[in-house]
Amino acid sequence: MNRTSLPKTEVLELIQSVLKHDKSYKKGNVISTMCTYPNTFVQELFSKFIDRNIGDANLFPGVVQLEQEVIASLGELLHNPDAYGNIVTGGTEANFLALWAYRELSGKHTIIVPETAHFSLYKSANILNLKVKTIHVDKNRQIDIAETEKAIDDDTFCIVGIAGTTELGVIDPIAELSKLCLKYKLYLHIDAAFGGFVIPFMKDMGHDISDFDFALPGVTSITIDPHKMGMCPIPAGGILFRNKELTKKIEWSVSYLSGGHTAQTTFVSSRSGASVIAVWGMLNYLGYEGYNDIIKQCLHVRDYLLSELDTIDEISPIEKPTINIVGVTSTKYNIVEIAEAMRDKGWAISLFTKHMRIVLRPSVTKKVISAFIHDIKEVLSCIQAKI
Numbered sequence: 001m002n003r004t005s006l007p008k009t010e011v012l013e014l015i016q017s018v019l020k021h022d023k024s025y026k027k028g029n030v031i032s033t034m035c036t037y038p039n040t041f042v043q044e045l046f047s048k049f050i051d052r053n054i055g056d057a058n059l060f061p062g063v064v065q066l067e068q069e070v071i072a073s074l075g076e077l078l079h080n081p082d083a084y085g086n087i088v089t090g091g092t093e094a095n096f097l098a099l100w101a102y103r104e105l106s107g108k109h110t111i112i113v114p115e116t117a118h119f120s121l122y123k124s125a126n127i128l129n130l131k132v133k134t135i136h137v138d139k140n141r142q143i144d145i146a147e148t149e150k151a152i153d154d155d156t157f158c159i160v161g162i163a164g165t166t167e168l169g170v171i172d173p174i175a176e177l178s179k180l181c182l183k184y185k186l187y188l189h190i191d192a193a194f195g196g197f198v199i200p201f202m203k204d205m206g207h208d209i210s211d212f213d214f215a216l217p218g219v220t221s222i223t224i225d226p227h228k229m230g231m232c233p234i235p236a237g238g239i240l241f242r243n244k245e246l247t248k249k250i251e252w253s254v255s256y257l258s259g260g261h262t263a264q265t266t267f268v269s270s271r272s273g274a275s276v277i278a279v280w281g282m283l284n285y286l287g288y289e290g291y292n293d294i295i296k297q298c299l300h301v302r303d304y305l306l307s308e309l310d311t312i313d314e315i316s317p318i319e320k321p322t323i324n325i326v327g328v329t330s331t332k333y334n335i336v337e338i339a340e341a342m343r344d345k346g347w348a349i350s351l352f353t354k355h356m357r358i359v360l361r362p363s364v365t366k367k368v369i370s371a372f373i374h375d376i377k378e379v380l381s382c383i384q385a386k387i
């Protein structure tokens with residue numbers, strides 16, 4: 001720390017000099033992330049209410065009301081306006097809370113997840129001392145239902161299905177998982193951290209996508225993250241339980257807080273009220289139509305990307321995308337070499353075992369895709385020339 005005060009301008013300059021190489025979600029070259037650049041309005045909301053701490057609920061009853069309204073809106077989107085939940089730090093905390101709640105209710109220690117599960121589920125299992133049974137995915141990259149049923153034993157308490165996998169945006173056969181969970185009396189948590197703000201709109205647009213949410217009777221909780229396709233600033237994850245009863249074993253009573261006695265069902269104790277307000281603000285500012293237009297546009301750009309990929313022999317989509325995530329692979333060249341060469345050209349690329357991931361968010365426009373295609377053609381020519 002500096003011994004004496006520095007002028008604000010100098011502090012800002014010092015910070016900016018360190019941050020100058022950081023990338024921004026605003027720029028199209030961050031083509032792989034699931035997060036979005038928050039617009040000016042939501043930035044204003046966030047900073048205006050930066051002091052609100054919903055962890056001390058009775059000090060901020062207005063924020064508590066806004067959180068309840070946010071959860072009701074997300075619940076409505078996911079076919080359960082009576083859902084109970086919270087705006088949390090992200091998908092990781094949301095997934096953790098579901099597993100924690102169910103471990104406490106069941107007293108059991110084994111969960112079942114597809115091999116495509118996000119690593120936050122393994123992190124959570126590690127903290128909660130759970131055994132994870134990892135199930136293979138089939139040729140459609142969806143959890144294998146027969147293998148899942150075989151894996152259920154007396155210690156199993158929960159199955160996790162993914163609605164929008166991290167790697168490719170695939171949706172597991174949630175209706176089948178729902179049936180299994182009802183049959184074996186298991187909890188079913190759906191990780192729709194990314195897909196939650198995409199799939200409902202695509203279904204309404206008429207895309208052929210099966211049910212994945214509370215419309216299915218076996219689904220007991222859903223992760224849906226406003227800080228991904230909800231267009232909100234980090235941190236803003238969402239956890240929705242079918243009802244409040246499911247959280248009764250993770251409800252912590254706190255008596256000493258300034259606002260008086262309160263009860264929390266989150267892991268984090270002091271919690272950003274600004275995040276809640278930002279989510280309420282965006283849900284109402286954009287409205288259903290606004291989100292619908294954003295998703296439509298992202299899918300339009302996705303289709304443009306697919307048509308451009310079609311013109312290049314050496315690379316192709318690893319499979320037909322379900323949502324606004326495209327995996328690009330090459331049967332001819334090493335995808336790692338391609339991705340690294342693209343990174344050298346300034347592209348921020350997520351790399352999986354066999355493909356690079358492109359996430360079509362609002363900042364990834366057709367212009368960005370054209371530049372990406374231009375650069376990848378150059379990279380492919382260089383690789384070709386080296387052979």
Ligand SMILES: Cc1ncc(COP(=O)(O)O)c(C=O)c1O
Nearest residue numbers: 090091092118120166191193194
């Ligand atoms: C499907 C899925 N679940 C959970 C997470 C974790 O979310 P967060 O990084 O907000 O904790 C991610 C992150 O990419 C994800 O893709």
